Amino acid sequence: xxQAADILAGATAGDRRLLARAITLLEARxxxxxxxxxxxxxxxxxxxxAPHVVxxxxxxxxxxxTFVDAWIAAARNRGERVAVVAVDPxxxxxxxxxxxxxxxxxxHTGDDGVxxxxxxxRGHLGGLSGATSxxxxxxxxxxxxxxxxxxxxxxxxxxxxxxxxxxxxxxLTPESGDAVxxxxxxxxxxxxxxxxxxxxxxxxxxxxxxLERSVALDEDAGWVQxxxxxxxxxxxxxxxxxxxxxxxxxxxCDAGRAGWVDRRGEGRVRLCLxxxxxxxxxxxxxxxxxxGLDAAVRAGTVSPRDAAQRLGEPWTR
Amino acid sequence: xxQAADILAGATAGDRRLLARAITLLEARxxxxxxxxxxxxxxxxxxxxAPHVVxxxxxxxxxxxTFVDAWIAAARNRGERVAVVAVDPxxxxxxxxxxxxxxxxxxHTGDDGVxxxxxxxRGHLGGLSGATSxxxxxxxxxxxxxxxxxxxxxxxxxxxxxxxxxxxxxxLTPESGDAVxxxxxxxxxxxxxxxxxxxxxxxxxxxxxxLERSVALDEDAGWVQxxxxxxxxxxxxxxxxxxxxxxxxxxxCDAGRAGWVDRRGEGRVRLCLxxxxxxxxxxxxxxxxxxGLDAAVRAGTVSPRDAAQRLGEPWTR
Numbered sequence: 001x002x003q004a005a006d007i008l009a010g011a012t013a014g015d016r017r018l019l020a021r022a023i024t025l026l027e028a029r030x031x032x033x034x035x036x037x038x039x040x041x042x043x044x045x046x047x048x049x050a051p052h053v054v055x056x057x058x059x060x061x062x063x064x065x066t067f068v069d070a071w072i073a074a075a076r077n078r079g080e081r082v083a084v085v086a087v088d089p090x091x092x093x094x095x096x097x098x099x100x101x102x103x104x105x106x107x108h109t110g111d112d113g114v115x116x117x118x119x120x121x122r123g124h125l126g127g128l129s130g131a132t133s134x135x136x137x138x139x140x141x142x143x144x145x146x147x148x149x150x151x152x153x154x155x156x157x158x159x160x161x162x163x164x165x166x167x168x169x170x171x172l173t174p175e176s177g178d179a180v181x182x183x184x185x186x187x188x189x190x191x192x193x194x195x196x197x198x199x200x201x202x203x204x205x206x207x208x209x210x211l212e213r214s215v216a217l218d219e220d221a222g223w224v225q226x227x228x229x230x231x232x233x234x235x236x237x238x239x240x241x242x243x244x245x246x247x248x249x250x251x252x253c254d255a256g257r258a259g260w261v262d263r264r265g266e267g268r269v270r271l272c273l274x275x276x277x278x279x280x281x282x283x284x285x286x287x288x289x290x291x292g293l294d295a296a297v298r299a300g301t302v303s304p305r306d307a308a309q310r311l312g313e314p315w316t317r
Numbered sequence: 318x319x320q321a322a323d324i325l326a327g328a329t330a331g332d333r334r335l336l337a338r339a340i341t342l343l344e345a346r347x348x349x350x351x352x353x354x355x356x357x358x359x360x361x362x363x364x365x366x367a368p369h370v371v372x373x374x375x376x377x378x379x380x381x382x383t384f385v386d387a388w389i390a391a392a393r394n395r396g397e398r399v400a401v402v403a404v405d406p407x408x409x410x411x412x413x414x415x416x417x418x419x420x421x422x423x424x425h426t427g428d429d430g431v432x433x434x435x436x437x438x439r440g441h442l443g444g445l446s447g448a449t450s451x452x453x454x455x456x457x458x459x460x461x462x463x464x465x466x467x468x469x470x471x472x473x474x475x476x477x478x479x480x481x482x483x484x485x486x487x488x489l490t491p492e493s494g495d496a497v498x499x500x501x502x503x504x505x506x507x508x509x510x511x512x513x514x515x516x517x518x519x520x521x522x523x524x525x526x527x528l529e530r531s532v533a534l535d536e537d538a539g540w541v542q543x544x545x546x547x548x549x550x551x552x553x554x555x556x557x558x559x560x561x562x563x564x565x566x567x568x569x570c571d572a573g574r575a576g577w578v579d580r581r582g583e584g585r586v587r588l589c590l591x592x593x594x595x596x597x598x599x600x601x602x603x604x605x606x607x608x609g610l611d612a613a614v615r616a617g618t619v620s621p622r623d624a625a626q627r628l629g630e631p632w633t634r
Contacts, residue, residue, distance in 0.1 A: 265616065265617075268617060272614050272624045273602060275626075276629045281590050297582075297589050298586060304450070308590075308592030312596040
C-alpha cells in the first residue's frame with residue numbers, strides 16, 4: 001500500500017519510469033496494487049475538469065496514427081501537455097502494425113510534454129474500457145491537459161473504449177471508409193467530429209458531402225457533427241479539428257443547456273456495473289462447479305437460463 | 318405456462334405461425350413465457366446430436382446472403398431441412414440492407430423444409446449470442462437438420478454469435494476482404510472453413526494462397542481450415558463447402574481424438590455465465606440507487622472499482 005503511494009507520487013510528479021510502472025500495474029488483471037492506485041488517483045481528480053479525453057477511431061488504413069502524430073505537434077505548439085493511449089485488442093496478428101505505429105510516434109520521445117503508451121489488456125476487470133478509464137484517471141493525476149485514446153480496430157470492444165471519451169473523432173478516407181461502410185461499423189453513431197483524411201485524393205469531396213447529409217438527418221441531437229478535410233501527413237487541417245473538439249467539450253460540459261447529459265458520470269456508472277459483472281461472473285463459475293451444475297449445463301440437461309436463475313437467485317431477490 | 322406449452326407443441330409440429338410467435342417471445346427481453354419455452358425446448362434436445370449449427374460471417378459485401386441462398390438450394394437437393402437465422406445488431410442504419418437480403422431469400426417461402434428468420438435483439442438476456450442460442454434450441458426441437466446463423470456485421474457482438482456455431486464458415490472476396498483486413502477483424506481466428514466467393518474475379522487465387530499460408534502457420538490446431546473458391550451467384554463450389562462442414566462436425570464430435578474440446582458444452586456454460594452477469598448487473602444498478610452510491614460514482618468522489626467491490630461483496634465472499 002505504501003509502495004503504491006510512492007509509485008503514484010512519483011508518477012504524478014513527472015517520473016516517466018514510475019508512470020509506466022503504474023500503468024502496467026493497472027493493466028494486470030485484478031492486481032491489488034492497481035486497485036490502490038485507482039483509489040488514490042480518483043481522489044486527486046477535482047470535479048468535472050481536466051483532462052479532455054478525445055477518442056480517435058476509424059477503419060484500418062484511415063491514417064489514425066499519422067493524424068494523432070499531427071495532433072500532438074499542433075497541441076505542443078499551443079503549449080498543451082498531451083498523452084496518447086493506443087488501445088490494442090491484443091490479437092496476436094496485429095502486433096506488427098502497432099509496433100510500426102509506435103516507432104512512427106517516437107519522434108516525440110525527448111519531449112516531457114508528450115506521453116505515449118499502448119494498452120493491451122483483454123483480461124482487465126471491466127474489459128478494455130475499464131483499463132482505459134483507469135489509465136485516463138492516472139494521466140489526469142499526472143497533469144496532462146489532453147488524453148488521446150486511439151483504437152486500432154473497429155470491433156465492439158473498441159467501440160466500447162470510445163465510451164470513455166468526452167469527444168469522439170472518427171477518421172475516414174476516400175478509399176477505405178466510404179460512408180456506408182462506416183455506418184455498418186457503427187462509427188456514424190458514435191462520432192462527434194468527422195475527419196476526412198487524405199483529402200487531396202479523389203472522392204474526398206463526395207465522402208464529405210455524404211457525411212454531411214447523414215449528419216443532417218440527425219438534427220435533434222443538438223450537436224451537429226462537423227466534417228473536416230485533412231491531410232494528416234502534411235499536418236494540414238489539424239487545427240480546425242482541435243478547435244472543434246474544444247467547442248464540443250464546452251457544449252458537453254454546459255450543464256445549463258436543454259437535454260444536458262452527464263456523459264462522464266454515466267461512463268463511471270457503466271464501468272462500475274461492468275466491474276460488478278466481472279466479479280459475479282467469477283463467483284458464478286465457482287458456484288457451477290461447487291453445485292455440480294457444470295456437467296448438467298454442458299450436457300444440455302439443464303438449460304443455461306435455469307442454471308443462471310438458480311445461481312443468481314440469492315443475489316437478485 | 319400451458320399457453321407456452323401449446324405454442325411449443327404447435328411450433329415443433331410444423332406450424333409456421335406458432336414457430337414465428339415462439340421466436341418473438343424468445344426475442345423479448347426476459348419474457349417469462351420465453352423462459353418456459355427454452356426450458357421445454359432444451360428438454361426435447363437429445364444428446365450432442367442434431368442440428369448442425371453453421372455460422373456464416375465475413376466482411377460486408379462478401380456475398381454472404383447469396384452464399385446462404387445457394388447453400389439452401391444445395392441442402393434441399395440433399396433432402397435436408399434447413400433453417401436460417403440472420404443476426405442483425407439492430408443498428409437503425411442497417412435495416413435497408415437486411416430487408417434486401419430477406420427479399421432475395423423469399424424464393425424459398427413456399428418450401429416447408431426451409432425456415433428463414435432475422436433476429437435483432439440487443440436487449441436480450443445474455444446478449445445476441447444468448448438469443449441465438451435459444452432460438453437454435455427451438456429450431457432443433459422443430460426438427461431442422463441444419464441451422465445457418467448468418468451475421469450481418471463484423472463487430473465484437475457478431476463474433477460472439479459465432480460461438481453458438483459448431484462450424485464457422487468465413488466468406489471473403491478478392492475485393493472486400495483481403496486476408497490482412499480479415500485478420501484485423503479477427504475472422505481468421507474463428508474460421509473453420511474459408512470460402513473465397515466471387516472466385517471468377519481477379520485476385521481470387523492470390524487471396525486463396527494467402528489464406529492457405531496463414532492456415533499453415535497454425536498446424537497445431539489439429540483441424541487445418543480448408544479454403545474453397547466459390548461463385549455463389551451461380552451456385553458453383555457450394556457442395557464442396559457443405560462436405561467440408563460435415564467433415565468438420567464429425568471431427569468436432571469425435572470425443573476420442575487427442576485434444577478434444579466439448580465446444581457445445583462450453584458454449585452453454587458461457588451463456589449461463591452471461592445470463593448471471595445480466596441478472597446481477599440489473600441488481601447492482603438498483604443497489605447503486607438504493608445505497609445512494611449513484612451520485613458519488615457519477616461525481617467521481619467514489620471510484621467505480623470501490624463501488625463495485627462494495628456492491629459485489631455479499632455475492633463474492
